[in-house]
Amino acid sequence: MLRRANRYRFLWMGTATLTFFLLCGGALAAQDGSATELRQYIGQQVGGLDKLIVPDDAHLPPPRLPEGTLTNNPLFQNTEAKRYLGKLLFFDPVRTARIIPQYGGVLATRKTGSCGACHLGEFAGKAGTALNFNVGGEGRGYTDAAGNFIARRRARVDILPRLRESPLFPDDALVDELPTLTDVYQFAIGDPGRFEKLPPPGFLLATGRLDALDSVARNVPGLIGVAFNNRQFAGGFAGEIDALPGALNPFNFSAGENVTQLLLDAHRMQDFQSAELQEIPAFVELFREAFPDEAAQADDTGDLNQLVSDNTVLRAMATFMRELVTRNTPFDKFLAGDNNALTAQEQRGAKLFFTPATDGGAGCVSCHSGPMLNKQVNDPDVTGSGQFVEENFFNLGLSDHPLRALDRLARNNPDFIDDGRHEITGLDSDIYKFRATTMRQLKGSGFFFHGNNFTNVRDVVQFFNAGVAQNAVTGAASTFEPRFSHPRGSNSPPGLGLGEGQVDDITAFLEDGLYDPAFVTYDPNSTTLTFQPNVRDLTYSVYRPDLAALGAKDGFMPSGLPISVNDPLSRRDAGLEFLNVTNELTTTVTVDRDAQGREVDVYQITNNSSSVVDTNLQLIVRGLANNARLEDASGITQSGDPKLVVYLPSGDLQPGPEGGDPYISVILPNGVLEPGQSISETLVFSRGAPNKSNLTYSLLFLSGQGKL
Numbered sequence: 001m002l003r004r005a006n007r008y009r010f011l012w013m014g015t016a017t018l019t020f021f022l023l024c025g026g027a028l029a030a031q032d033g034s035a036t037e038l039r040q041y042i043g044q045q046v047g048g049l050d051k052l053i054v055p056d057d058a059h060l061p062p063p064r065l066p067e068g069t070l071t072n073n074p075l076f077q078n079t080e081a082k083r084y085l086g087k088l089l090f091f092d093p094v095r096t097a098r099i100i101p102q103y104g105g106v107l108a109t110r111k112t113g114s115c116g117a118c119h120l121g122e123f124a125g126k127a128g129t130a131l132n133f134n135v136g137g138e139g140r141g142y143t144d145a146a147g148n149f150i151a152r153r154r155a156r157v158d159i160l161p162r163l164r165e166s167p168l169f170p171d172d173a174l175v176d177e178l179p180t181l182t183d184v185y186q187f188a189i190g191d192p193g194r195f196e197k198l199p200p201p202g203f204l205l206a207t208g209r210l211d212a213l214d215s216v217a218r219n220v221p222g223l224i225g226v227a228f229n230n231r232q233f234a235g236g237f238a239g240e241i242d243a244l245p246g247a248l249n250p251f252n253f254s255a256g257e258n259v260t261q262l263l264l265d266a267h268r269m270q271d272f273q274s275a276e277l278q279e280i281p282a283f284v285e286l287f288r289e290a291f292p293d294e295a296a297q298a299d300d301t302g303d304l305n306q307l308v309s310d311n312t313v314l315r316a317m318a319t320f321m322r323e324l325v326t327r328n329t330p331f332d333k334f335l336a337g338d339n340n341a342l343t344a345q346e347q348r349g350a351k352l353f354f355t356p357a358t359d360g361g362a363g364c365v366s367c368h369s370g371p372m373l374n375k376q377v378n379d380p381d382v383t384g385s386g387q388f389v390e391e392n393f394f395n396l397g398l399s400d401h402p403l404r405a406l407d408r409l410a411r412n413n414p415d416f417i418d419d420g421r422h423e424i425t426g427l428d429s430d431i432y433k434f435r436a437t438t439m440r441q442l443k444g445s446g447f448f449f450h451g452n453n454f455t456n457v458r459d460v461v462q463f464f465n466a467g468v469a470q471n472a473v474t475g476a477a478s479t480f481e482p483r484f485s486h487p488r489g490s491n492s493p494p495g496l497g498l499g500e501g502q503v504d505d506i507t508a509f510l511e512d513g514l515y516d517p518a519f520v521t522y523d524p525n526s527t528t529l530t531f532q533p534n535v536r537d538l539t540y541s542v543y544r545p546d547l548a549a550l551g552a553k554d555g556f557m558p559s560g561l562p563i564s565v566n567d568p569l570s571r572r573d574a575g576l577e578f579l580n581v582t583n584e585l586t587t588t589v590t591v592d593r594d595a596q597g598r599e600v601d602v603y604q605i606t607n608n609s610s611s612v613v614d615t616n617l618q619l620i621v622r623g624l625a626n627n628a629r630l631e632d633a634s635g636i637t638q639s640g641d642p643k644l645v646v647y648l649p650s651g652d653l654q655p656g657p658e659g660g661d662p663y664i665s666v667i668l669p670n671g672v673l674e675p676g677q678s679i680s681e682t683l684v685f686s687r688g689a690p691n692k693s694n695l696t697y698s699l700l701f702l703s704g705q706g707k708l
Ligand code: HEC
Pocket: 090, 113, 114, 115, 116, 117, 118, 119, 132, 133, 134, 179, 214, 215, 216, 217, 218, 219, 220, 221, 222, 223, 226, 229, 231, 232, 233, 234, 235, 259, 260, 263, 264, 267, 269, 317, 321
């Protein structure tokens, strides 16, 4: 008998799946019995199924002090008021206010970035781009014709020449302590579209780290399961015992608070954000709710700094991040007893994942166990009451992040490679070791491993299957992990030797079995919360009328700025404003008629300027006589829409189009129209009277995504 889930899938996916289904019918039509057996088997491998189940908010791992003990300190307690405030802080660009020209900061980048500039919900909290950019970056992403969200944050072109001229600032104590290398690729100048691709390190500029552009020389990790690690960052920098050579935790904070504290400094917020936040009544109110004791102190002394400070900011954000989990993936449902939640292929992949390599499986479980699938099976239990200190750092023989080339220049050491855990502990036994990461929400998250070493999950699985180091130096180090290179034992050949079909099965389990759409798209019925601020968070007029009364505008951050990023390209990506590019484009038109006698005007539209036309092209048909209709219109412009702000390329503001004109939203290939590039667009008109010469109109081209 077919399982119900399979039947749905086959109805959904049509004939390709049907053929596949018939070919593999026996294996796919797994019986309920085998799902139950698999569940039991997985439980045996990890010491009980409860080791894999994501707890509810009240039972998420509580914060621990650096030495691993639990803390009752109210400083670290999670509350809903702190979480909501922390979320809004994380995404509000108002906080990136520490832009200091003396250190190379560019004032135009003030309040253009946020934590959310590099941590995007669509990419599991990763950046989704090869290089991550906060201030000094522009754009967020656009939705392509197939409905996929494509990240495109990139370095601002106007900042590139400044960087070339700037000297090194080795004494800039403001941002020194993190591996924050700020620089860009020479070949990106004049060719921003290519910025998304991994360039060869040879193209790097040699200026070192500057405040003009905030970029970190590691892949941005997925942020799911922050609470499950008491060391943060790939080398375990944050939450560490301060006495360690590479640690910086003078207040003995737990990992969540320490990581946020370090990042306020790295990401242009510390010392400057409080003054900005204190000016925003809705934020002050949220701080009052989240920190009643501090609010009382501030009231007593009349000093708002006691309530709104770097300290309260970092505590609220740590709470927000501690509650980032996914709970309703097919795998979670399977663990909870739903035999149809995983397809037969995903079940085969799960079986391989959880079977030790010495028993013929893929052995992933040995480093990817626990609810977030990022612990070793016998690591001390994060949910238990004993000590818990992170053990899961390994050297997989990986290559370095491309931006580290700058590190080599700054150190004047061409052989330096990001040494991971070693940088923190100073121990030779830790060289090139990096923390094992979560397996949740990998699908579409763009880049994998600390060095951006792969761009799709299957390639990662194949890398583990081969067991061969990517880099000669890290692969030759004494720390190179035998469980990676010789998972079946030292006398066996390297790698796992799995077949292509088995690699596919593991990939399917990781991509689809561990993906939860509610982390990306708001689902009021899900116990998984969206990472990005959602309609529930930001519709103050309905859910928080008190904040609305204090000036919070629906759909925007409490500061009134857009979510995450606030540069012109990002605002166009978000459909908040448009650029009039009519003069940048030239058109030729061929007039035809279709079978129904309607006029069909086929336009060839060419970018005749020297700059890229970004985002979608909104093609507005103006002055069309009353009895004619644009049949293939995407919509009709509305007059007086406050969202519709139109700029000229010069930066001057122009009144938006009047209401009532039909328009077509054209999704550009790769989100851009390069100089010299053309696209073709067809306009279909029907008219009351069949008099061709009556059809007159003019075209206005606006660039920007979303509805007009
Ligand atoms: C310029 C891009 C950028 C910005 C802005 C940024 N991050 Fe990150 N974030 C990264 C990168 C890259 C890493 C990985 C660094 C490492 O492992 O050393 C990271 C790591 C982290 C981690 C550790 C996750 C883990 O699993 O170890 C947390 C937590 C985090 N960021 C939170 C924040 C917060 C809070 C902010 C705002 C204050 C912020 N980030 C701003 C790029 C950024």
